[in-house]
Amino acid sequence: MTSNLPALVIIVPLLASLVAAGAGWFNRKAPFYIAVIALLISFISSVLLLAQVVATGVAIEYQMAGWPAPVGIVYVIDHLSAMVLVVITFVAFVNLIGNRQAVETEFKNKEGAFNALYVLFTAGLVGMTATGDAFNLYVLLEIASLSGYALIGLGSSRAPLATLNYLFLGTIGATFYLLGVGYLYIATGSLNMADLATIIPSMMNSSTILFAFIICLTGLLVKMAIFPVHGWLPGAYSESSTVSAGLIAPLTTKVTIYIMVRICLTLFTPEYTFGYIDPTDIMVAIAVASIIFGSLSALAQKDFKRMLSYIIIAEVGYMVGGFFLGNRMGVSGAILHIVNDAAMTLALFMAAGIFIWKTGDEKQSSLKGLYAKMPFTMAGFTLAALSVVGVPPTCGFFSKWYLISGGIAAGQYLFVGALIFSSLINAVLFFRIFEIALFEPFKSHHHAGDEEDKVESHHGETIVDPGVIESAQQYSGSDSHDHGAIVIKEPPLPMLVPFLGVCVLLLILGLYSGSIVNNIIHFAIPAGII
Amino acid sequence: MELFSFIVAKADYWAYVILMMVGLYALIAKNNLVKKIVGMTIFQTAIILFYVSIGYKKGATIPILHHGSDHGGEALAAHGAHAAAHGTQEVAEQAAHAVAHAGEAAVKAMDYINPLPHVLMLTAIVVGVATLGVALALAMKVYKEYGTLEEDEINQQLRNG
Amino acid sequence: MKILGKITITICGLLLLFFTSDFPDWGDVNSPASTHLSPYFIEHTIEDTAVPNIVTSVLADYRGYDTMFETTVILTAGLACFLLLRIPRKDSIHRYYRHEPTGVTIRVEGDRYPKGSNVFTRIDSSWVPYDLIINFTCRLLIHFIQLFALYVVAHGHHSPGGGFQGGVLLGASVILFAISGNLRAAIKRFGEKTAAILSSTGVFIYAGAGALCLFIGEQFLNYSALGPLLGTDRIMARSHGILIVEIGVAMAVMAVMIWIYYNLSSAGKQDEGL
Numbered sequence: 001m002t003s004n005l006p007a008l009v010i011i012v013p014l015l016a017s018l019v020a021a022g023a024g025w026f027n028r029k030a031p032f033y034i035a036v037i038a039l040l041i042s043f044i045s046s047v048l049l050l051a052q053v054v055a056t057g058v059a060i061e062y063q064m065a066g067w068p069a070p071v072g073i074v075y076v077i078d079h080l081s082a083m084v085l086v087v088i089t090f091v092a093f094v095n096l097i098g099n100r101q102a103v104e105t106e107f108k109n110k111e112g113a114f115n116a117l118y119v120l121f122t123a124g125l126v127g128m129t130a131t132g133d134a135f136n137l138y139v140l141l142e143i144a145s146l147s148g149y150a151l152i153g154l155g156s157s158r159a160p161l162a163t164l165n166y167l168f169l170g171t172i173g174a175t176f177y178l179l180g181v182g183y184l185y186i187a188t189g190s191l192n193m194a195d196l197a198t199i200i201p202s203m204m205n206s207s208t209i210l211f212a213f214i215i216c217l218t219g220l221l222v223k224m225a226i227f228p229v230h231g232w233l234p235g236a237y238s239e240s241s242t243v244s245a246g247l248i249a250p251l252t253t254k255v256t257i258y259i260m261v262r263i264c265l266t267l268f269t270p271e272y273t274f275g276y277i278d279p280t281d282i283m284v285a286i287a288v289a290s291i292i293f294g295s296l297s298a299l300a301q302k303d304f305k306r307m308l309s310y311i312i313i314a315e316v317g318y319m320v321g322g323f324f325l326g327n328r329m330g331v332s333g334a335i336l337h338i339v340n341d342a343a344m345t346l347a348l349f350m351a352a353g354i355f356i357w358k359t360g361d362e363k364q365s366s367l368k369g370l371y372a373k374m375p376f377t378m379a380g381f382t383l384a385a386l387s388v389v390g391v392p393p394t395c396g397f398f399s400k401w402y403l404i405s406g407g408i409a410a411g412q413y414l415f416v417g418a419l420i421f422s423s424l425i426n427a428v429l430f431f432r433i434f435e436i437a438l439f440e441p442f443k444s445h446h447h448a449g450d451e452e453d454k455v456e457s458h459h460g461e462t463i464v465d466p467g468v469i470e471s472a473q474q475y476s477g478s479d480s481h482d483h484g485a486i487v488i489k490e491p492p493l494p495m496l497v498p499f500l501g502v503c504v505l506l507l508i509l510g511l512y513s514g515s516i517v518n519n520i521i522h523f524a525i526p527a528g529i530i
Numbered sequence: 531m532e533l534f535s536f537i538v539a540k541a542d543y544w545a546y547v548i549l550m551m552v553g554l555y556a557l558i559a560k561n562n563l564v565k566k567i568v569g570m571t572i573f574q575t576a577i578i579l580f581y582v583s584i585g586y587k588k589g590a591t592i593p594i595l596h597h598g599s600d601h602g603g604e605a606l607a608a609h610g611a612h613a614a615a616h617g618t619q620e621v622a623e624q625a626a627h628a629v630a631h632a633g634e635a636a637v638k639a640m641d642y643i644n645p646l647p648h649v650l651m652l653t654a655i656v657v658g659v660a661t662l663g664v665a666l667a668l669a670m671k672v673y674k675e676y677g678t679l680e681e682d683e684i685n686q687q688l689r690n691g
Numbered sequence: 692m693k694i695l696g697k698i699t700i701t702i703c704g705l706l707l708l709f710f711t712s713d714f715p716d717w718g719d720v721n722s723p724a725s726t727h728l729s730p731y732f733i734e735h736t737i738e739d740t741a742v743p744n745i746v747t748s749v750l751a752d753y754r755g756y757d758t759m760f761e762t763t764v765i766l767t768a769g770l771a772c773f774l775l776l777r778i779p780r781k782d783s784i785h786r787y788y789r790h791e792p793t794g795v796t797i798r799v800e801g802d803r804y805p806k807g808s809n810v811f812t813r814i815d816s817s818w819v820p821y822d823l824i825i826n827f828t829c830r831l832l833i834h835f836i837q838l839f840a841l842y843v844v845a846h847g848h849h850s851p852g853g854g855f856q857g858g859v860l861l862g863a864s865v866i867l868f869a870i871s872g873n874l875r876a877a878i879k880r881f882g883e884k885t886a887a888i889l890s891s892t893g894v895f896i897y898a899g900a901g902a903l904c905l906f907i908g909e910q911f912l913n914y915s916a917l918g919p920l921l922g923t924d925r926i927m928a929r930s931h932g933i934l935i936v937e938i939g940v941a942m943a944v945m946a947v948m949i950w951i952y953y954n955l956s957s958a959g960k961q962d963e964g965l
Contacts, residue, residue, distance in 0.1 A: 007911040015902065019895075021770060021887070022887070022891040022895075071732075073757065109777075139653055139764065146660055146661065149771065153668055161675075164668045171570055189724040189728050190728055211710040540714065551700045555696055558699065583717060584722075587719075593744070594743055594850065594851070595745065640720055644729045645746045649750045663955070664771045674958070
């Protein structure tokens, strides 16, 4: 069985999604459990794969249908893909179990289809990460994209238009990638990544290969929402439902960055990417523009999820800029940031889910007095916010440290300046929320005692009801001065425990950053980069 | 006639570029959502044209093996069924034998066009159809919500409402 | 916006045209694409898989993993249309029925239904006039279309065809029935639940065949592992494995085509379509 682990990581979710889609027509509760079990098996397999790759130090190769490369499709699990596999399956699993009530309320008669699409999205991302064939990557990219469109399309009333926008831009991106693969095929005749890596060094002067690189990269940049082509991201992520946003936001852009790293390092060898083409100046300039734009736009938002989406755009700028610096520190920082940013974004979107459950809408101004009402949740949220700002010992600090060192070593001082500027803006953003959540209640009005009784009766409720704005709960925190004890009302345990678990993970990732970089990332970067 | 042979050598590729630009223009610049979706389909079809034109070989036929080799295949199948009783070890030898005996009708790669782009494009066509289906479903939801499919009218409603 | 669009595509188009200069000539027998990998497929398909149609053998055997995900893409589109559009139908207070032998239309109120309901067909308040020629012709044609579709699926090994083509033809036959008559009549014969379960089953046949090979001990989708199960040698087992997955694909594609049509043409309500 262990030799079949690379196939199990993707087959189990695929089969489970089919069973869930069929079971949804007979039993309402079954699809959720099928999905959870499948994601758990997939997560355990990916952890075992990572352990195996780190222990032996050699990449695992798995031939589908028994044909060797380049005749058939092979899966290649090396350090980089194993690490990203663990990230993907972990985020999908934790997000699903943490949002159980939201799933039950928002997708009432369609549990089968929703859970099937959720697991298919994860399977698509897992397949994209593990594959060693350029065309197979396109097919899996399209599976992940299509299920993503469906998951996002069912949200608020503005969701279909935002999703249609996302669909157009996503299709342009994926089709450009396909065109790039076509150019590679017409020039070399092969589709396998390792095979291409042996052919390309002898064809460096070909304009076809140059154009293939440019257009593959452009397609991927569109899909990861870098500055000029970011238009789809804020709308899509803020209008979708909580559980979809918690799945798609941490993963889509990060896996696209992983694909960019993969094709720049493995397919087009580092000598070609950094030696022959040397796109450092252009790409770092685009990244700087993306960071500044993302940070400044996040300041202007009144809506919590929209603010998070613009922060994601800035984070994508960190990773793209860090990767194209071209030295070992920068590339390590970018790859480490893939892991850290996925964890941070997951924590923040789960926090957004809890806030929406609590206050009923998404505005930042409704977060008043939450420190008094939900101390544990807010403690976790504080940890996640400090991580985005970049305070040690959380993980955000360490990836920024690598990126800044890489920037100084490469002489890109504009990039370093943009990083520091963005950290300051993030600090302003989150301290503004801390202020609203900590201090605001002093200005709110008093309510009569019966409002507080209404609050007591809500104590046992576990069903999400976003339509009811529980204003009594917000303001009763201020009544603490008059009436004595503060009523602490945390979200129910199935929602709270996964969220706090992810926040503690941010600390653990930070403390173990050094060993992650030395044991995994160091081997993921080929020796061609200094 | 140099110009003519040059045009024939590259005309297929120019055709795909023109088709792709037509599709991209419709996707970017048109106002109506359904026209944008049609542009997206044209854009994807141009890529299909590009891939299929990679596979063409002068003087070659469709990638289904001729009847001569087909007899070789049937003989192979008969041998295979025969050898199933004797164990699979002999099948490899029988296979090599049958192919060698059908040597006069040996399969030459030059006689058949490249099958790989066709296979890849079967997948791309299906992906295009799936995207078209999801896009139309989303457009239908937009129409139910706003009552119109023109983008400027929708933006106006968003600004006012 | 239009001017920006025109400028962008002119620049892109000129750039693309410039970059085609390095391409091999169209139809060149010695281009890298024709000499590097594909001669292996052409020369070895008979001895590896015993299937003369090279496109089918590459599609379903050498690159069968891609095809499995392609079928999943179609299933995803069906699930997406269902998730986005489907709303439960509200029953109207009164219904219209037409008596088939005489052509008389009656209106029934409340919860009663006409007796002898096999001669009454239900119509909507905006019903389409009953067209004898179209109905009769389509009913004749549908049988032949389905027969031809089954032929296409079964002969994927020897002539152009295979699972996708046959599945689309089968789906088209049911859609023809829905267009020529009533959407509700088509739903009565081939319901939405059937379509949904059939689509998952089709992909499950494909993935399940691959997983079966995994459990027997070979790699995923290595059909020669099915040899002992099917009673043939390893090479014919590949040929039979291709047929099995093609059947799965045809089932899935047919069901999804019909499902998407039901959801799109009625905007999710599934009471009256085109």
